[in-house]
Amino acid sequence: MKAVVTLDNLRVPCLISGAVKIISFRSKDWKPDPGVVPTVAQSVQAGITIIQTDAQHVEMSDRGSDHIKQSIGRRSTNS
Numbered sequence: 001m002k003a004v005v006t007l008d009n010l011r012v013p014c015l016i017s018g019a020v021k022i023i024s025f026r027s028k029d030w031k032p033d034p035g036v037v038p039t040v041a042q043s044v045q046a047g048i049t050i051i052q053t054d055a056q057h058v059e060m061s062d063r064g065s066d067h068i069k070q071s072i073g074r075r076s077t078n079s
Contacts, residue, residue, distance in 0.1 A: 005076050007060040014038055018046040023079045025072055026050060030057040049079045 003021035006014065010032045014022050024037065043050055053060070055068045062069075 003076075003079070005072075007072070008032075008057050009036060010057075011036065014046075014048055016042045016046045016048070022046070022048045023076055024048065024050050025055075025060060025075070026052050027055055027057040027060055028053065051075055051079070 003023050006022065006024040008025060008027040008030060010030060013036050014024055016038050026032075026037065037050065038046065038048055042048070053068075053071070055064065055072075059065065059068045060072070
């Protein structure tokens with residue numbers, strides 16, 4: 001199954017229509033704007049997977065360590 005993967009989106013809300021499978025990785029240090037990350041109930045209803053990581057926001061890009069990138073890659077394919 002194909003999915004949209006978000007890496008600590010902070011400003012643009014996730015779609016909660018359930019039309020698209022979404023896997024959202026969250027950093028440990030930055031907080032998104034209100035309403036960006038759906039509630040637990042919205043996530044369950046829309047089939048959105050929220051994964052809290054131990055990564056910092058700036059590590060969730062090509063600047064991150066190989067360990068972080070591999071961890072996100074593995075978890076993306078297993079969700």
